[in-house]
């Protein structure tokens with residue numbers, strides 16, 4: 001893989017690792033915790049319709065009332081509950097982000113996939129910098145890997161859908177980029193995880 005691609009992919013993996021290691025807010029048992037309203041977007045690639053799904057906290061569907069941050073995602077993808085911690089933490093710390101709109105990498109990828117891969121990845125990387133600099137306005141992309149969401153229940157397809165992509169269910173990037181991302185993500189989590197001793 002080209003060195004510039006290695007650098008940007010590694011940086012995105014590092015950002016996801018640090019985001020995943022944020023400390024979740026303390027929520028008393030039975031209390032309503034923070035919510036992120038999900039705005040599903042019909043997928044122009046596979047045709048998945050934007051039908052709402054049942055959600056569990058911290059996700060909320062269109063029925064959630066009140067001022068909340070919004071995460072737009074493709075109807076054919078899913079992200080983990082822990083992956084929205086940067087949104088939850090940012091909404092706690094910065095009032096201007098409490099009703100901000102965020103989007104997954106898969107949606108940002110749709111906007112930039114026509115570029116050369118290096119430029120596309122640089123654009124996504126720039127759109128994630130709000131995580132460490134909330135004043136950054138190049139975009140509000142969630143630094144999180146994504147998995148395919150389908151109604152399939154057959155084990156082979158379910159197992160296939162568990163395999164994440166760092167960009168999108170439909171990203172066409174070299175396998176070595178996915179492999180490099182996964183390796184860098186694991187290494188960053190091991191390096192930065194809280195110690196018990």
Ligand SMILES: [Zn+2]
Nearest residue numbers: 043045046076
């Ligand atoms: Zn799709």
